[in-house]
Structures are given as structure tokens and as C-alpha cells.
Amino acid sequence: MAQIELRNVSKRWGSFVGVDDFNLTIADKEFLVLLGPSGCGKTTTMRMIAGLEDVTDGDILVDGKRVNDLEPKDRDVSMVFQSYALYPNMNVYENIRFPLKVRGIDPKTHDEKVRRASRMVELDDFLHRKPAELSGGQRQRVALARAIVREPNVFLMDEPLSNLDAKLRVSTRAQIKNLSHELAVTTIYVTHDQIEAMTLADRVVVMKGGVVQQVGSPTEIYDRPANAFVASFIGSPAMNLMEGQVSGGVFSAAHVEIRGLNAPDGPLTLGFRAEDAALAPQGSGQITAPIYTLELLGDATMISVRVGDALVSVKADKSYRAEIGDMVSFSIPNEICHLFNAKDGARLGD
Amino acid sequence: MSSPANRSSRSVVLISSAFVLVWVVIASFPFIWTLWGSFKVQADFFSKADWRYALWGTRTLIETGGTFTGAGYEGAWIQEEFWRAAINTMIVVFFTVVISLTLGTLGGYALARSGHKYAFWLLMIALIFRAMPHITLVSGYLLPFFEWNLWGHLPTSIIVLVAINQPFTLWMLHSFFLNIPKDLDESAKVDGCTQFQAFRHVIIPVMWPGVITTGLFSFLLAYNDFAVTSMLLSEENRTMVPAIAGFLGSTLEEGNVMFAVAAVVSATAPLFVLVMFFQRQIVSGLTAGAVKG
Numbered sequence: 001m002a003q004i005e006l007r008n009v010s011k012r013w014g015s016f017v018g019v020d021d022f023n024l025t026i027a028d029k030e031f032l033v034l035l036g037p038s039g040c041g042k043t044t045t046m047r048m049i050a051g052l053e054d055v056t057d058g059d060i061l062v063d064g065k066r067v068n069d070l071e072p073k074d075r076d077v078s079m080v081f082q083s084y085a086l087y088p089n090m091n092v093y094e095n096i097r098f099p100l101k102v103r104g105i106d107p108k109t110h111d112e113k114v115r116r117a118s119r120m121v122e123l124d125d126f127l128h129r130k131p132a133e134l135s136g137g138q139r140q141r142v143a144l145a146r147a148i149v150r151e152p153n154v155f156l157m158d159e160p161l162s163n164l165d166a167k168l169r170v171s172t173r174a175q176i177k178n179l180s181h182e183l184a185v186t187t188i189y190v191t192h193d194q195i196e197a198m199t200l201a202d203r204v205v206v207m208k209g210g211v212v213q214q215v216g217s218p219t220e221i222y223d224r225p226a227n228a229f230v231a232s233f234i235g236s237p238a239m240n241l242m243e244g245q246v247s248g249g250v251f252s253a254a255h256v257e258i259r260g261l262n263a264p265d266g267p268l269t270l271g272f273r274a275e276d277a278a279l280a281p282q283g284s285g286q287i288t289a290p291i292y293t294l295e296l297l298g299d300a301t302m303i304s305v306r307v308g309d310a311l312v313s314v315k316a317d318k319s320y321r322a323e324i325g326d327m328v329s330f331s332i333p334n335e336i337c338h339l340f341n342a343k344d345g346a347r348l349g350d
Numbered sequence: 351m352s353s354p355a356n357r358s359s360r361s362v363v364l365i366s367s368a369f370v371l372v373w374v375v376i377a378s379f380p381f382i383w384t385l386w387g388s389f390k391v392q393a394d395f396f397s398k399a400d401w402r403y404a405l406w407g408t409r410t411l412i413e414t415g416g417t418f419t420g421a422g423y424e425g426a427w428i429q430e431e432f433w434r435a436a437i438n439t440m441i442v443v444f445f446t447v448v449i450s451l452t453l454g455t456l457g458g459y460a461l462a463r464s465g466h467k468y469a470f471w472l473l474m475i476a477l478i479f480r481a482m483p484h485i486t487l488v489s490g491y492l493l494p495f496f497e498w499n500l501w502g503h504l505p506t507s508i509i510v511l512v513a514i515n516q517p518f519t520l521w522m523l524h525s526f527f528l529n530i531p532k533d534l535d536e537s538a539k540v541d542g543c544t545q546f547q548a549f550r551h552v553i554i555p556v557m558w559p560g561v562i563t564t565g566l567f568s569f570l571l572a573y574n575d576f577a578v579t580s581m582l583l584s585e586e587n588r589t590m591v592p593a594i595a596g597f598l599g600s601t602l603e604e605g606n607v608m609f610a611v612a613a614v615v616s617a618t619a620p621l622f623v624l625v626m627f628f629q630r631q632i633v634s635g636l637t638a639g640a641v642k643g
Contacts, residue, residue: 050536050540051539052536052539052540071539071544072539072540073539073541073542073543073544077540078540078541079537079540081533081537083531085531085534085536085537087534087538087555087556088556089555089556089558098538098541098551099541102538102541102547103542146541156540
């Protein structure tokens with residue numbers, strides 16, 4: 001049972017603002033992902049919750065109790081570090097057991113708890129090994145086991161997958177998802193990888209420059225990004241964003257003309273997702289431009305054209321064939337268009 | 351093994367092996383010579399007639415009836431009670447090492463984990479004190495020690511040796527601690543340790559080789575010290591090194607050179623044992639496996 005509340009939480013180092021006025025309530029058993037580019041304050045936010053970083057302003061509450069001044073050990077959190085931070089002088093068994101030992105938990109229960117944790121992350125065969133004798137993925141699982149062994153109230157993970165290779169990352173991601181389902185513990189997960197955020201999260205917090213950009217379920221964030229930054233950060237590929245001018249409801253940029261938009265005259269950033277748009281018969285779509293590049297993805301073909309400085313991609317059938325430089329037309333119906341203020345990137349309309 | 355690159359390097363291996371061999375012989379010769387000579391009489395080891403007497407023990411045979419004699423050791427250890435000096439050395443060295451390691455690990459850890467600027471300046475000041483000749487400290491201490499009637503006691507010289515030693519241990523341990531990732535401390539803290547428990551249960555076990563290495567260096571400094579112990583200790587409290595100097599005599603009294611030679615060998619032997627014993631501990635790669643990579 002742990003509901004975490006952050007009230008006006010800020011972190012400053014001198015004049016540098018790490019996290020600015022963070023407000024959020026994390027429900028019990030929720031899987032929350034903090035997402036953003038490096039330096040956006042997501043790790044700092046997590047470290048403040050863990051108690052490893054002092055809070056400059058604001059309050060952190062766990063189950064309604066203010067924990068600002070508590071030591072990390074008294075907050076009943078456990079954490080998986082990006083670097084794993086295993087104790088090199090202890091073997092896997094002792095590493096996993098360490099939290100039980102220092103917290104003075106009844107020694108009779110240790111063996112059972114350690115074995116259950118190690119079974120959950122499939123480490124049974126490695127218990128006697130030292131961390132130096134393990135692969136990256138195995139070390140990562142030791143760190144996971146050490147974090148779950150004493151069944152904490154809050155589970156913090158700081159980019160736990162970033163040091164694994166691509167294939168291992170996918171399988172460990174699945175393992176974490178399954179684990180969090182089984183443990184049903186409030187989890188805060190920091191990552192810069194939007195796919196991890198989409199796949200794991202109940203809710204995602206997108207951050208940039210210490211400021212929260214949007215909070216929402218993965219679907220909300222994907223379907224209705226709150227601003228151009230979120231739109232450009234979420235999705236693979238990210239949303240196409242084009243700069244242009246609106247006059248009389250018509251958005252125009254180089255090679256682009258989209259009519260019937262409900263937007264005021266002036267500059268505008270227009271976005272749409274690659275999979276929402278479609279090919280149109282030559283010359284009849286809203287975008288008609290020479291092909292800049294073609295990428296075969298296996299299940300589809302990505303066709304990219306240049307609009308001003310931006311690269312605009314559209315997903316087409318995998319059987320689509322053309323040459324670079326050939327003219328192509330895309331149909332961009334109004335329903336798929338996301339409109340953003342050209343100045344501050346905020347979402348417009350609806 | 352027989353690739354051209356390997357074959358051409360064989361001569362390099364030969365030359366470098368020969369060089370190392372010559373170097374080892376030159377470096378160890380004084381020790382071997384002293385060890386050999388310590389079982390002779392003075393007329394052999396410091397022979398005016400023929401230096402080869404020291405090799406064959408010509409005079410030793412005439413004086414004692416054998417080519418080897420333990421007379422130097424007997425004189426030093428029994429007659430001159432060199433064992434007192436040995437015990438004093440043990441006391442001084444033990445406390446110097448323990449105190450400077452205790453303060454050094456705590457201080458080095460604090461400085462390594464402190465984000466403040468003054469940590470750097472403290473280390474700078476430590477370096478300056480380390481660079482000063484030991485004797486400058488001693489001369490400054492002499493007057494107050496006489497005034498307060500502290501001169502001549504073992505604890506007094508222990509304090510001064512710690513003072514001389516501390517900047518060095520602080521520096522060395524500080525740089526060892528810097529090599530230990532901060533994540534380890536933080537992980538321990540989240541796992542349920544207080545700052546001190548993290549230090550005690552997680553950092554120190556990882557640091558052990560660094561502590562041993564630093565301890566060995568401060569051991570050697572205290573063990574070999576002459577400037578402090580000869581100035582600050584009364585005759586009955588003397589440690590081994592000033593005692594050996596005492597055997598050599600002064601302008602006023604004649605010493606017994608062979609006692610000094612035997613005492614030198616006695617004082618050197620434990621060092622070999624010590625270094626041999628701890629060489630396994632003095633290794634790098636302390637934190638292998640702690641963090642990624």
C-alpha cells in the first residue's frame with residue numbers, strides 16, 4: 001500500500017533548475033513511467049522520491065505522510081540502479097540477501113525469500129557466483145531480485161534496461177512487466193525510451209527541462225499529445241511536424257496544402273502520424289513532393305519527403321516500390337491532423 | 351608462437367630479462383652483503399687488510415673458531431637489549447598505522463563523497479604538509495614538548511608520526527574512494543543502511559585492498575622513521591632505527607659496529623615477510639562487477 005504524492009516539488013542547484021514545480025499523485029499499485037530526454041529531471045525526481053537527493057521546495061508524501069526529511073532507508077523504497085550497483089565482494093545470494101540482513105529481518109526467513117526472489121528472475125543457477133562472473137543481463141536481474149526481495153512499498157527503477165543489448169532489452173522488458181503485475185507494487189520507472197514507456201506504463205509523465213509536459217495513459221499521450229515536444233518524442237517514428245502558414249483555414253507550406261482547418265490565420269505547426277496518412281493517386285493528395293528516401297521495414301515501407309526543413313514520413317504497403325526522386329502524393333485528411341501553436345508548441349483546438 | 355612478430359621479440363625478451371636480472375642483483379646486493387657480513391666479526395666485515403676477509407671470514411675463524419658467528423646478534427639483542435627497541439617500534443608502528451588509517455578512511459571517504467569545494471582545498475593543504483621535511487615539524491614541537499614535560503614518551507612520537515603520516519593516507523585513501531562508484535553507497539542506503547553502515551558493510555570490504563596498501567605505506571614510514579624518533583624519544587624509549595644509530599656510536603663514545611649490522615638485519619627481515627604476506631592483497635580491480643561494463 002503506497003500512494004505517493006508530489007506537491008510543488010522543485011530541485012535547484014544554485015540558479016540551475018533541475019525539476020520545476022512537479023505536481024503528481026501516484027496511485028497505489030500504479031506503474032508510472034517518467035519519460036524524457038537526458039537532463040530533463042526525470043532521474044532527479046526519482047532520486048528525490050528515494051531520498052538520495054534533497055528537495056529544494058515542496059513536499060513528497062507517501063500515504064499522506066511527509067517523507068522529505070526521512071533517510072532513504074526509512075522510506076521503504078527499493079531501487080534498481082542504471083549501473084546495477086551490485087556489491088562486488090558478495091556473491092549473488094548475499095547480494096540479494098543484503099537488504100534483509102541490514103534491516104534486521106528474521107534470519108530464518110532469509111533463505112526462503114532470497115530463493116523466491118531469485119526464482120522470479122531466473123537466477124537459481126548463479127547464486128554462488130560473484131557479480132564479476134555474470135553477464136550484463138544477469139547482473140541486471142540480480143539488481144532486480146535485490147530490489148524485490150523484501151517486498152517494498154515502492155519500487156524505483158532508473159533506466160534498468162539501458163545497458164542491455166537490444167534483444168535482451170525486449171525480453172527483460174517483458175519480464176519487468178510480468179513481475180510488476182505479479183508483485184502489484186507502486187512502481188516508478190525512469191526511461192528515455194518511449195517504447196519502454198508505452199509498453200510498461202499505466203501512466204506516463206513526459207518531462208522536458210525539468211518541467212512536466214504531459215501526464216496521461218500511453219494511449220492518451222500517443223493520440224493526443226499536449227504539445228509539439230510530446231508529439232515529436234512519442235511514437236516510432238515520431239509524429240511528422242510541419243511548419244507552415246494558415247490563411248482562411250488553409251495550411252500551406254512547400255509541397256503542402258491542407259484545406260478546411262479550424263485554425264486562426266498565421267503561423268502553425270501541423271502534425272500527423274505516419275500510419276494515419278496514406279498514399280494518394282498522383283497529384284491528388286495534400287502533399288505532393290519528390291521522394292527523399294525509402295525505408296523497407298519488413299511489415300511496411302516508410303516513404304519520406306522533405307517539407308521545408310522537416311522530414312515527413314508516411315507508412316505504405318510493404319509491396320510499394322519507387323525510386324528516390326519520384327513524385328509521390330499523400331492524402332492527409334483533416335481528422336488526423338494535430339495542430340500546435342507555432343510559437344510555444346501548445347496544442348490547439350479540440 | 352613462431353610468427354615473425356614473436357620471433358623478433360625474442361631478443362627483446364632476452365635483453366629485458368638480462369636487464370631486470372642485473373638490476374635485481376645490484377639492488378639486492380647491499381642487503382645480501384649486510385646479511386652475510388652480520389655473521390662475521392668487525393675485523394672481517396670492516397677489514398682494513400683485505401676486503402675478501404668479509405667473504406671467507408678469516409678473522410672470524412681466528413677469533414671465534416668458526417667462519418660464522420652470532421656474536422653481533424647476541425651483543426645487540428641480549429647485551430644491548432635491542433628487544434626493547436623492537437617492542438617500542440612495534441608499539442609506535444601499531445598505533446601510528448591504526449590511528450592514521452582510522453582517520454584516513456573516515457576523512458578520505460568524507461572528502462571523496464563531499465560535493466563541496468573546500469574538500470579540494472583541504473586536500474591541497476594536506477599535500478603542502480606532506481611536502482614539508484619531517485624535521486621542520488619536529489623542531490617546532492620540541493619546545494612545547496619540553497615545556498609540557500611530554501618529551502621522550504612513546505605516545506608523543508606516535509602523535510607526531512600520525513601528524514606526518516595523515517596527509518599522505520588521506521590523499522591515498524581519498525583517491526581509492528573516488529574509484530568506488532557512488533551508486534554503491536546509494537544502493538546500500540536504499541537497501542536499508544545508514545551512511546555509516548553503508549561505509550562499514552559495503553564500502554570498506556570493497557576498499558580493503560586500498561586500506562592494506564595505504565596501511566603498508568604508513569607502516570613503512572613509521573617503521574623507518576629516524577628524524578622524529580631520534581629527536582623525540584629518550585634513550586630507554588628508543589625505537590629500532592635510532593637504536594641502530596646509537597650502536598654506531600657518536601663522537602664521544604665508541605660504538606659496536608657489528609651490533610649495528612646485526613640489528614640492521616634484524617630490523618629488515620620482518621619487512622620482507624610483511625611485503626610477501628600482503629602482496630596478494632595489493633591488487634587493482636577492486637570493484638570488478640559492481641557496475642555495468
